[in-house]
Amino acid sequence: MSRYIVTGGAGFIGSNLVRRLLNEPDATVEVIDNLETGYLENLEEVSSRIRFHQNDIRDYDAIRSITGGADAVFHLAAIPSVPKSIANPVPSHQANIDGTFQLLRAAADGKVKRVIYAASSSAYGDTEVLPKSESMAPRPKSPYAAQKLLGEYYCSVFASCFGLETVALRFFNVYGPRQDPGSPYSGVLSLFMKAILERRPPTLFGDGEQSRDFTFVDDVTALSLKAARAAGVSGKTYNAGNGNRYTLNLVWSTLQRITGVKMDPLYGPPRPGDVRDSQADTTAAARDLGHAPQFSLEEGLARTFEWYRDHHARMKPPAEA
Numbered sequence: 001m002s003r004y005i006v007t008g009g010a011g012f013i014g015s016n017l018v019r020r021l022l023n024e025p026d027a028t029v030e031v032i033d034n035l036e037t038g039y040l041e042n043l044e045e046v047s048s049r050i051r052f053h054q055n056d057i058r059d060y061d062a063i064r065s066i067t068g069g070a071d072a073v074f075h076l077a078a079i080p081s082v083p084k085s086i087a088n089p090v091p092s093h094q095a096n097i098d099g100t101f102q103l104l105r106a107a108a109d110g111k112v113k114r115v116i117y118a119a120s121s122s123a124y125g126d127t128e129v130l131p132k133s134e135s136m137a138p139r140p141k142s143p144y145a146a147q148k149l150l151g152e153y154y155c156s157v158f159a160s161c162f163g164l165e166t167v168a169l170r171f172f173n174v175y176g177p178r179q180d181p182g183s184p185y186s187g188v189l190s191l192f193m194k195a196i197l198e199r200r201p202p203t204l205f206g207d208g209e210q211s212r213d214f215t216f217v218d219d220v221t222a223l224s225l226k227a228a229r230a231a232g233v234s235g236k237t238y239n240a241g242n243g244n245r246y247t248l249n250l251v252w253s254t255l256q257r258i259t260g261v262k263m264d265p266l267y268g269p270p271r272p273g274d275v276r277d278s279q280a281d282t283t284a285a286a287r288d289l290g291h292a293p294q295f296s297l298e299e300g301l302a303r304t305f306e307w308y309r310d311h312h313a314r315m316k317p318p319a320e321a
């Protein structure tokens, strides 16, 4: 029997990971989420198969007692947005840095076997060379990027100083079902899906020629589970990307082709803190973790659109920025 805990399990990636873990034989799954950016609806049809704890990851005592003795804690709870961390840096610092520190401290004290940490590709910033490999010096361009990078350092330090096994995965622009399109800070592909369904053109910041390694959520949840099991990887950081990169203009035209909806996008000023190009070197993750992404952009977009089409009527109105 393996006992898995997902922080941020009511969020986009977390709720997808919960479903993958529930498919494992002999797994019990618990979720910790303060429901600040996650939704119980994301766990609706699996709620009877999990234990849900509405707690903040900064609450050391609560987190220590929930996580004690777990086989793996997947630490996904965060305020995950570059622009939000610039507009309102204090809450994102508290959740992403203080929260990660308390989570790691509780996990070490409670003898958790391994923590898998959701790090971010934003840590690289603008590099001269693509794809971006883990040996490159990080150059964070936003508070969010700096916070996520510090979380990686803490993971590695908890491994070396406190004997807690940790693996950090730098997620590269993850998209897929259950990504919340309800705020201007939402991931761009969730906003594209909403734009198509509402027949309202999206706004591209800048010229739309910035590129991202858009990674389908099932590929990062598969890699997360591999990271929980691989040998000889404690204290390390790996890219969790697809290995490709696509411009926003190209993704928008691909989505128009897939859905048959034609609309010219609007263009606005570039966004502060934005990285220009992002693409993962997946060599180390393939070698050490057995990473093998399964979803092309076309297939991921088609699956994602199908989900949004089926759930659009239930989506929340835009939240306050």
Ligand code: UD1
Binding pocket: 080, 081, 082, 083, 120, 121, 122, 123, 171, 172, 173, 174, 185, 186, 187, 188, 189, 191, 202, 203, 204, 205, 206, 210, 212, 248, 271, 274, 275, 277, 278
């Ligand atoms: C960054 C990180 C990613 C992290 C994510 C958390 C990089 C390269 N990636 O994503 O690893 O998981 O933060 O949120 O730093 N855009 C528009 N119109 C919109 C919204 C966004 O043009 O309405 C543009 C942005 O300016 C950006 C791109 O789309 O160039 C992607 O933006 P977004 O989805 O917010 O993610 P990143 O900031 O790239």
